[in-house]
Amino acid sequence: MVQLAIRNVSRTLQDNNGQPLEILKDINFQASSGEFISIIGPSGCGKTTLLRLISGLDTPEKGDVTVDGNKVTAPNVSRGYVFQHGSLFPWETIEENISSGLKALNGRNYDKELVQHYIELMGLKGFESSYPHQVSGGMAQRAALARSIVMKPKLLLLDEPMGALDAFTRADVQEVIHQVWQQTKTTMVLVTHDIDEAIYLSTRIIIMTPRPGEIKEIVTNPLDFPRNRTSTEFMDLRKIIQDKLNFY
Known part of the structure; x- marks a missing residue:
């Protein structure tokens, strides 16, 4: 069942000089209930902007975002959001x-x-x-x-929540996220710069182009759980995704 649908979404902001800056261009994808989607791409390609549009913290000039068939126009408790630095009180x-x-x-x-x-x-x-x-x-x-x-929440949005952590702590939090996902079957969308993280956690990986961000390709992850980061299959998939990120 399609839970999240992004249709023809574009977003333009203003730069420091007040000039229009196209952040996202014609984004289209769907996520089924219980999927784990990762969004990966270079800095400034609009990954966080896309997450904000899904959450309702921002709205697109063109296109629409729907969750369970309802257009997203504002934040809602059915869509959780975890920031990079947690933002605890x-x-x-x-x-x-x-x-x-x-x-x-x-x-x-x-x-x-x-x-x-x-x-x-x-x-x-x-x-x-x-x-x-x-x-x-x-x-x-x-x-x-x-x-x-x-x-x-029906949908949990993760905005690089492991980005500021050291490697050992990062792996620990990844395990917790994976465990929560498996236990709750919550649909999750993760923004990350880390290819290994995307492969380890995701059912599908969305690869973005440099700004203006477009979807270059959506890769279905064929690896079964539990996943071994040092396996040949894991490393082969890492190379495939790295090659697709040929702008790095």
Whole structure:
């Protein structure tokens, strides 16, 4: 079942001199329920802009974005968003951050057991009362992920959430995201610069051109789970995608 549809979407912004700057051009793709889509391409090609259009934080001049057949015109709790730096509330504890959306919707009657489930799933047990500045970057990103997924979104948008992490922490958060995806069957769209990350997590990989961003190709990932980053098949697919990113 098609859950997300992007049809003929273009977006133009203004540069520092007030001149029009075409960011995205004629974007078309669909995502079925439960897919994991990665969007990869050079800096400035409009990856984050596309994610903002899907979320409803921005609107296109041309074309439309629909989720479950409904046109996206504004943000909605059915579409979660995880930013590169997590954007946790510094004045709230890890548990308070994770439960903040639920409390905003349901007041004191929010599902405390669900919050505890994701605290444990994210490996944050024992850090519930810690503040964001008291935990590692990886823990903060896991908390940000939990804060979004606890709302049970139909679509989770991930804007380079591992981009600022070291290699070991990055791999750890990737495993958590993969586990959440498999458990919840939530449709996920990830923006990344990392080819290995895209291959490891995704069912399909969208390759973007330099600005103005267009879809150069959509690659279906044939690798079965669990995936081995050092396997011949993984490395072969990496080379195929690297070759398609011939503007690097």
